[in-house]
Amino acid sequence: MLTVYLRSLVRDEAAVDDLFQEAMVVAWRRLDECDLERPFGPWLRGITSRLVMAHYRKQKRTPTLLHESVLEVVDRHFENINQLAGDTWDDKAIALRECIAQLPEKQRSVIGGRYFDDMTAVQVAGRFELTLEACKKRLQRGRNMLAECLKSKGVLSTSEASV
Structure with missing residues (x-):
């Protein structure tokens, strides 16, 4: 699901792979900060969205579709998917x-x-x-x-x- 989320925000396949791995490393390092009583997906997507924004800042460009309100809508759609069995x-x-x-x-x-x-x-x-x-x-x-x-x-x- 995280790869799909990344692909909805980044077109470059190599960047998607890099951002996925970076998100996993950051999440692993910060796992003790995660409230496991709450859904995991939003926490991981929050980390990932910040990494995506940093990725675009490094490139000195911000895609118009990456406005915060768009990220919120995308996150809500993914949260609905996360409610399915097997994704906790x-x-x-x-x-x-x-x-x-x-x-x-x-x-x-x-x-x-x-x-x-x-x-x-x-x-x-x-x-x-x-x-x-x-x-x-x-x-x-x-x-x-x-x-x-x-x-x-x-x-x-x-x-x-x-x-």
Whole structure:
């Protein structure tokens, strides 16, 4: 849904990809500020809309369709979509936990070290006595398996999975 939101605001496909990844990084870093009792979509779109505005400021141009009132209307439409089943934070978190549990141990352990223990790839490689390249390959395979699992559960779209 975030990719669709971005595409409604930005025409450049490369910029959409960059902004999506930047929004994910910012959201991850600020996750403790998110009130998980409230819908997740508006919070994430708020971060994203600020990144989009910064993107256009860097280019020294502001599209006429990106007026604040237009952003509010677009956000309301997306909020209506977010009310559909399967799009809540809890639904996504449950699906992710299930997919992580289904990973083979080799991938689950490096994914856990990298993302849950907040270790660098070098640290994960050291923990599991792997070369850095072997560790990176396991991480890549694990992320790909997670993406496939999340796609099969309808939580991740094809375009998001390629990011």
